Amino acid sequence: MTPLESYFPLAVVFALALVLGLALVGLAALLGPRRPSRVKEAPFECGSDPVGDARGRFGVKFYVIALLFVVFDIEAVFIYPWAVQVRELGWNGFATMAVFAATLVAGLAYVWKKGALDWE
Amino acid sequence: MSKLILRRAGHTGEEMLLNFGPQHPSTHGVINFIVDTDGEVMKKAIPDVGYLHRSIEKIGEVTGYPGFMPYTDRIDYVAAMFANEGYAIAVEKLLKVEVPARAQYLRAASCELCRIASHLVSVGTMATDIGATTPLVHALRERERINDLIEALCGARLTYNYHRIGGVAFDMPTGWKDQVLAFLDHFESMLTEFDRLITYNEIYLKRLGSVAVIPRELAIDYGLVGPNLRGSGVDWDLRRDAPYGAYKDFKFDVPVGKGLAGTVGDAFDRYHVRILEMKQSSLIVRQALERMPEGEIMAKVQRKPKPEAGEALSRVESARGEMAYYVVSDGTDKAYRVRARTGSYLAMGIIEDISPGMMIADLVALIASLDVVAPEIDR
Amino acid sequence: MAPYQPKSDPKWLVALTLAVALTVPFLFPVLILLSMPLAEPSGGGVTLALRWLGNVLGTDLSGPVAHDVGTAVVLLLIAFLFINFGAIFSGICVWWERRIAGRMQSRIGPNRQGLGGFLVWVADAVKFLLKEDLVPAEADSLLFRIAPYFVLTGFALTFVVLPFGHSVVMADLNVGVFYITSVTALVVVGILISGWSSNSKWALFGGMRSAAQVVSYEIPAGLAVFVPVLMAGSLSMQDIIRAQGAAPWDWFIFRNPAALVAFFVLFTSQLAEANRTPFDLPEAESELVAGYLSEYSGFRFALFFMSEFGNIWVMSALATTLFFGGWQVPGMPAAAISALKGTGAWWGWQLVSMAVFAVKTLLLANVVIWLRWTLPRIRIDQMMTLSWKYLVPIGFVCLIFTLFWQLGVGAAPGLELASGVALSVGALFVVIAFFRRVFKNVTDVRGDAIDLSNW
Numbered sequence: 001m002t003p004l005e006s007y008f009p010l011a012v013v014f015a016l017a018l019v020l021g022l023a024l025v026g027l028a029a030l031l032g033p034r035r036p037s038r039v040k041e042a043p044f045e046c047g048s049d050p051v052g053d054a055r056g057r058f059g060v061k062f063y064v065i066a067l068l069f070v071v072f073d074i075e076a077v078f079i080y081p082w083a084v085q086v087r088e089l090g091w092n093g094f095a096t097m098a099v100f101a102a103t104l105v106a107g108l109a110y111v112w113k114k115g116a117l118d119w120e
Numbered sequence: 121m122s123k124l125i126l127r128r129a130g131h132t133g134e135e136m137l138l139n140f141g142p143q144h145p146s147t148h149g150v151i152n153f154i155v156d157t158d159g160e161v162m163k164k165a166i167p168d169v170g171y172l173h174r175s176i177e178k179i180g181e182v183t184g185y186p187g188f189m190p191y192t193d194r195i196d197y198v199a200a201m202f203a204n205e206g207y208a209i210a211v212e213k214l215l216k217v218e219v220p221a222r223a224q225y226l227r228a229a230s231c232e233l234c235r236i237a238s239h240l241v242s243v244g245t246m247a248t249d250i251g252a253t254t255p256l257v258h259a260l261r262e263r264e265r266i267n268d269l270i271e272a273l274c275g276a277r278l279t280y281n282y283h284r285i286g287g288v289a290f291d292m293p294t295g296w297k298d299q300v301l302a303f304l305d306h307f308e309s310m311l312t313e314f315d316r317l318i319t320y321n322e323i324y325l326k327r328l329g330s331v332a333v334i335p336r337e338l339a340i341d342y343g344l345v346g347p348n349l350r351g352s353g354v355d356w357d358l359r360r361d362a363p364y365g366a367y368k369d370f371k372f373d374v375p376v377g378k379g380l381a382g383t384v385g386d387a388f389d390r391y392h393v394r395i396l397e398m399k400q401s402s403l404i405v406r407q408a409l410e411r412m413p414e415g416e417i418m419a420k421v422q423r424k425p426k427p428e429a430g431e432a433l434s435r436v437e438s439a440r441g442e443m444a445y446y447v448v449s450d451g452t453d454k455a456y457r458v459r460a461r462t463g464s465y466l467a468m469g470i471i472e473d474i475s476p477g478m479m480i481a482d483l484v485a486l487i488a489s490l491d492v493v494a495p496e497i498d499r
Numbered sequence: 500m501a502p503y504q505p506k507s508d509p510k511w512l513v514a515l516t517l518a519v520a521l522t523v524p525f526l527f528p529v530l531i532l533l534s535m536p537l538a539e540p541s542g543g544g545v546t547l548a549l550r551w552l553g554n555v556l557g558t559d560l561s562g563p564v565a566h567d568v569g570t571a572v573v574l575l576l577i578a579f580l581f582i583n584f585g586a587i588f589s590g591i592c593v594w595w596e597r598r599i600a601g602r603m604q605s606r607i608g609p610n611r612q613g614l615g616g617f618l619v620w621v622a623d624a625v626k627f628l629l630k631e632d633l634v635p636a637e638a639d640s641l642l643f644r645i646a647p648y649f650v651l652t653g654f655a656l657t658f659v660v661l662p663f664g665h666s667v668v669m670a671d672l673n674v675g676v677f678y679i680t681s682v683t684a685l686v687v688v689g690i691l692i693s694g695w696s697s698n699s700k701w702a703l704f705g706g707m708r709s710a711a712q713v714v715s716y717e718i719p720a721g722l723a724v725f726v727p728v729l730m731a732g733s734l735s736m737q738d739i740i741r742a743q744g745a746a747p748w749d750w751f752i753f754r755n756p757a758a759l760v761a762f763f764v765l766f767t768s769q770l771a772e773a774n775r776t777p778f779d780l781p782e783a784e785s786e787l788v789a790g791y792l793s794e795y796s797g798f799r800f801a802l803f804f805m806s807e808f809g810n811i812w813v814m815s816a817l818a819t820t821l822f823f824g825g826w827q828v829p830g831m832p833a834a835a836i837s838a839l840k841g842t843g844a845w846w847g848w849q850l851v852s853m854a855v856f857a858v859k860t861l862l863l864a865n866v867v868i869w870l871r872w873t874l875p876r877i878r879i880d881q882m883m884t885l886s887w888k889y890l891v892p893i894g895f896v897c898l899i900f901t902l903f904w905q906l907g908v909g910a911a912p913g914l915e916l917a918s919g920v921a922l923s924v925g926a927l928f929v930v931i932a933f934f935r936r937v938f939k940n941v942t943d944v945r946g947d948a949i950d951l952s953n954w
Contacts (some may be wrong), residue, residue, distance in 0.1 A: 012657050028630070043698055065883070076721040104895075
């Protein structure tokens with residue numbers, strides 16, 4: 001089996017899930033009522049009229065988390081193949097990964113020290 | 121309305137403005153909080169009250185003295201017994217009526233049962249607000265049994281209208297005492313189960329400890345009352361320090377906040393004071409039932425009492441703290457002015473002051489820990 | 500108070516409902532098992548089927564095009580069965596969770612639709628179909644409409660590699676575990692889109708919280724997954740299971756002390772990624788009303804909901820695969836089952852292996868449900884602290900410990916068995932102590948009477 005063939009089920013499931021989802025939502029659109037009104041289509045804000053919309057400034061903390069994630073998730077990309085091959089790679093691979101992991105841990109310690117992991 | 125409030129609060133328009141209420145699961149009734157936030161941390165939360173205003177005090181000026189009693193139920197429908205009692209005591213002072221001892225004891229027993237019921241709602245909804253749904257249902261299950269008992273006593277489960285000017289409406293039914301004692305035996309073991317379920321849960325302690333701290337001085341300055349005041353470490357309880365009714369006859373402890381989960385005056389202290397008070401209330405009910413004197417349950421009061429012109433103030437320790445009634449008579453059969461001072465309204469005032477820098481999740485904890493009841497705020 | 504007397508004791512009704520509830524979703528894996536020979540890569544099944552079809556139709560269907568089409572049809576059929584399993588499991592899980600919640604909370608729960616309320620999920624689905632599908636006027640209409648499909652496909656795609664039994668898996672990809680962590684990321688994309696496009700503040704808060712939470716817990720989850728991957732030396736789900744044994748001391752979780760820790764790291768992270776209590780911040784009802792779901796209604800809402808409950812299976816199945824020996828049958832090694840291929844016994848062992856896997860997974864799923872109705876919610880800063888200051892460092896330590904452990908096992912192979920036996924005996928004692936404690940707590944409040952009369 002070629003690699004492409006082994007991934008063929010993935011495409012099938014993806015397409016089928018999409019089709020089924022669309023079909024069900026389409027069916028709901030056919031069966032359900034459609035009576036829009038201004039009040040119904042207003043965003044929910046606990047019954048009060050919203051002041052401004054939801055496209056304002058947002059807590060910067062969330063973006064810091066996103067940055068942290070990108071940094072640390074790269075590590076996963078590198079460690080996965082290494083984790084599979086660790087026996088074949090031997091001590092050389094082990095040392096390489098140790099250096100890499102140490103860098104990451106140092107990074108985590110630095111971020112921690114800087115207070116990026118605290119909310120305030 | 122919200123725009124007006126924010127102009128006063130100096131909202132710059134940079135951060136997001138959020139209406140937290142009136143239709144929100146954890147505002148405990150129709151209250152609106154206008155929250156100035158960046159998403160999680162709040163710059164300020166300003167309470168906007170008045171959604172449940174029903175002019176109850178004004179109604180007191182037209183109904184006549186006994187006729188106002190059912191309306192007092194609606195001032196605080198979670199703990200209506202106290203609203204009954206406070207009004208009854210104020211009018212009794214105006215009429216210079218002496219309440220029979222048996223009525224005094226029945227009042228104490230019914231009020232303390234009602235306090236347990238009210239605190240159960242408070243601690244249960246607090247757990248729900250923190251995200252644990254099970255404790256609320258357990259608390260309501262126990263409250264149902266209290267409702268059954270009070271229903272047997274006075275025929276109503278929520279708006280009791282049980283206390284009367286000069287006494288109480290009904291005597292205990294046969295076998296009521298044993299039913300209550302059996303419930304209390306059961307309830308005390310349930311309290312330990314409740315503690316195991318939620319009170320000492322690690323996440324719960326972390327969520328409430330050192331959160332929304334109200335220091336002792338601030339609590340006094342804002343005039344907080346009841347469990348909110350005692351949660352801040354102020355040892356003050358009307359039932360012990362200015363006893364009314366039968367309370368001078370009973371022995372009980374007054375729990376105060378000790379900072380078990382962090383700082384004295386945090387949300388957990390207010391919560392824990394309520395848990396401990398339920399146990400004490402249970403002891404008071406036992407004492408009242410054991411020592412219940414024989415005799416009348418009503419003093420002689422005219423059908424349409426006409427007190428001499430004058431004024432009277434009564435204070436009772438409600439489930440939400442000190443509740444005061446101020447009644448002015450002009451000599452007719454209708455009050456000239458009825459005024460109720462309630463714990464929830466006082467508690468709302470402090471929210472704006474301690475909200476800056478808190479998270480939205482903590483605001484929920486703060487509101488829950490203050491145990492505000494919307495009808496009591498607006499009346 | 501007089502001891503409570505239940506009105507009736509319909510034990511048989513309860514047993515029947517539970518039997519139906521277990522049978523209905525697992526019919527699908529059984530059907531998949533039956534269609535497995537068709538999907539054989541060597542093409543035997545498809546060729547035979549095409550020859551039969553050709554005879555019936557009187558045309559020659561032995562060409563390569565017909566063969567490819569036939570394969571695709573078989574795959575479609577299997578994919579359809581898998582997606583249906585996911586959907587129906589999540590439906591029944593909703594019912595089961597509500598019944599459990601009812602029992603934990605001294606109330607009844609849904610008991611009206613069908614036996615023991617079993618059909619409540621069907622009624623829910625029909626209701627969702629008949630509801631109006633609202634799109635807020637100020638929402639980003641396109642994004643608002645497509646967000647549920649991200650969630651749905653992200654959920655459905657995990658079934659490509661999830662094993663159900665010895666030979667019951669759609670495709671045993673050689674990057675299995677890695678694939679699961681990547682497709683589940685689609686779910687968070689959907690949630691973030693739904694939160695942002697709604698143009699409602701509550702939805703935005705929910706979406707942002709969800710994104711922050713999922714990306715924070717990806718890291719410890721990834722680190723914890725490395726431990727079984729290192730022990731098995733493979734990313735393929737089936738290889739990881741084959742590297743374990745049926746007995747508890749042969750499971751990865753007990754074979755290495757670090758794996759035990761890694762399991763808890765992974766389980767916590769999975770709870771967070773599935774937005775389950777105590778990590779239900781994105782849809783924290785008491786704070787954010789309904790979070791990112793605030794503006795959704797009708798079947799779009801149902802799609803979110805379905806994925807959320809279906810994810811209970813996915814997360815439990817992943818943990819079973821990685822740490823609890825998957826479908827390994829006691830007394831019947833995987834190789835021995837493979838050797839029976841072609842005989843009737845093979846089919847029987849397949850069913851047994853599926854049952855073993857399902858039992859383990861359902862036990863874990865029940866833990867997830869139990870936690871939800873017990874714990875309060877943590878706050879967002881605590882969520883951050885737990886992930887980055889505790890789980891990530893612990894995950895690193897587990898990873899490094901496992902490296903040295905594997906070197907040690909290479910030198911002294913008895914090490915794994917010793918750890919396995921010691922830890923599984925310890926776990927047994929913990930479980931016994933737990934049940935004794937529960938029994939004591941229950942009898943303390945005289946809550947030991949089980950009332951089934953409202954079933």
